[in-house]
Amino acid sequence: MDVTLSVNGVSRTASVEPRITLADVLRDELGLTGTHVGCEHGVCGACTVLLDGRSVRSCLLFAVQAAGQEVTTVEGLAAADGTLHPLQKAFHDAHGLQCGFCTPGFLMAARELLDENPSPTESEVRTWLSGNLCRCTGYQNIVDAVLLAAERMRGAP
Amino acid sequence: MDVYLPRTLPEALELKARHPEAMPIAGGTDVMVDINFDRHRPTALIDLTRIPELAVWRREDGHIFLGAGVTYTRIMQELPGLRAWFQAARTVGSPQIRNRATVGGNLGTASPAGDALPVIAAHDGEVIMISARGERSLAWHEFLVGVKRNALHPDELIAGVRWRTVRGPGSFSKIGTRNAMVISMAGLCLLLDEEARAVRVALGSVAPTIVRAAEAEAFAAAEIARAGAWDDPKATLSEGTLAEFGERVTGAAKPIDDIRGTARYRRHACVVLGRRALAWALADRRG
Numbered sequence: 001m002d003v004t005l006s007v008n009g010v011s012r013t014a015s016v017e018p019r020i021t022l023a024d025v026l027r028d029e030l031g032l033t034g035t036h037v038g039c040e041h042g043v044c045g046a047c048t049v050l051l052d053g054r055s056v057r058s059c060l061l062f063a064v065q066a067a068g069q070e071v072t073t074v075e076g077l078a079a080a081d082g083t084l085h086p087l088q089k090a091f092h093d094a095h096g097l098q099c100g101f102c103t104p105g106f107l108m109a110a111r112e113l114l115d116e117n118p119s120p121t122e123s124e125v126r127t128w129l130s131g132n133l134c135r136c137t138g139y140q141n142i143v144d145a146v147l148l149a150a151e152r153m154r155g156a157p
Numbered sequence: 158m159d160v161y162l163p164r165t166l167p168e169a170l171e172l173k174a175r176h177p178e179a180m181p182i183a184g185g186t187d188v189m190v191d192i193n194f195d196r197h198r199p200t201a202l203i204d205l206t207r208i209p210e211l212a213v214w215r216r217e218d219g220h221i222f223l224g225a226g227v228t229y230t231r232i233m234q235e236l237p238g239l240r241a242w243f244q245a246a247r248t249v250g251s252p253q254i255r256n257r258a259t260v261g262g263n264l265g266t267a268s269p270a271g272d273a274l275p276v277i278a279a280h281d282g283e284v285i286m287i288s289a290r291g292e293r294s295l296a297w298h299e300f301l302v303g304v305k306r307n308a309l310h311p312d313e314l315i316a317g318v319r320w321r322t323v324r325g326p327g328s329f330s331k332i333g334t335r336n337a338m339v340i341s342m343a344g345l346c347l348l349l350d351e352e353a354r355a356v357r358v359a360l361g362s363v364a365p366t367i368v369r370a371a372e373a374e375a376f377a378a379a380e381i382a383r384a385g386a387w388d389d390p391k392a393t394l395s396e397g398t399l400a401e402f403g404e405r406v407t408g409a410a411k412p413i414d415d416i417r418g419t420a421r422y423r424r425h426a427c428v429v430l431g432r433r434a435l436a437w438a439l440a441d442r443r444g
Binding site for chain 1: 162184335
C-alpha cells in the first residue's frame, strides 16, 4: 500500500504494509532515525512526532492512518543550513540531555508546548512533559532547557 | 491485516456490515497497545479518524451530543464549561495521548478504568450506536455490560454519547500513583443537579463496570435539603455528614486486589474522593 505523507515539508511516498507503524516507516523506509522507539506502548514518549502540528506517539499510529497529513520529526527542527532550533540549542546549553535517547521526544513535545504557550511556567512545562520519560537527567535540566528556549524565543535579554 | 480508510460515515457503516470482524480504530491508544504487545491480532482495522460525522459535538434541545471521535484535547479546549468533563479529560494520559485518544475509545474498550465513563454515568448518558441497519441507543449501564465488554453489535459503530444538560457544580477526581500517565485505582464523578435537587455519584475502577452510588446520592440530597442548602447556598453540611457520605459512597464499590492497588485501598479512596467531591460542589455553590 502506497502512503504519501508530508514529512518536514517534503512530500514522501513509501510502499508499506498496513500493519507498519508511523515510527517504523519514518525510521526504516524514510531513513529518519531521529525518531526513537522505546516502549512501543505509549508510555515513554521517545517516538513523539507532530502530526498536523499536534504531538502524537508515532508507535501508536499506523502509517496509513497518517496518509496525507503533515508529519514533523526532530530532523525538521533545525534550519536547512544546520542552525539549531532554539530548543535544540537550549538543550545543549542547559545540559538537557545525557544519553540522548529520549531527547527527540522531549524536543517535539516541547515544540508543541511553545507553539501553544510561549511563556510557560516551570509547573506548566513539567505538566506538559509528563508523557515523556528520561532515565538519565532527573528532568531538572530538561525543564531548565525548555524555559531557557522559551525565554530566548520570546526575545528576552 | 487489512486496513480500511473510509472517508464518510455511510462508507464506514457499509464496511463494518461487510467486515463485522474488523476492529474500529481511532486514536489507537488502546487498540495499538494490544497489537504491539501481540495480545490481539485483528484481521482487519477500520480507521475512523477521517469521518467528520464522528468528530463533532453539539448542543441540541437541552441535551449535549459528544461524537465518538472527539479527542480529549478538544474536550479541554472546546468544552471547558463542562467542568467534570474537562477534569476527566485532563487526567487522560499525557498531551500526546489526549491529542489522539477519543471518548469512543473509552466506550469501545469498556474498561472500568476509562476516565470518561464515570462522567458519562453521572450525566445519565446514553450511548448512540449506528449501523447500516439504522441507529439505536442504550443507557450507559445497558451499554457497559462487564469488564471490557459492551453491548455493541458486530456491525455497529459507536456514534457518540448524549445527555441532558445538568445545571449545577460537578467534578471528576481520581487516585493513582502519579498525576500523569496513570490508569486510575479509583475515579469518581459527582454532579449536583440543581433542578432535580439531586446528587449524582459515579465510580470507576472499583467494580467490573462503572457503578452509581445510589444510596449515597439519596443520603446527600436529603442532607442538603435538611440543611436548607438547596435554597440557601451559604448553608453547609457538617464534617460528620460529609464523612458519612464518603462511607456510603464506598458502599457501592465492589473492588478487587490487582496490580494497581488493593481492594482495601480502593474502598478507602472512595471514601476520601466522595467526601472531597461533595465538599467541593457545596463550596462552588457558595461561590
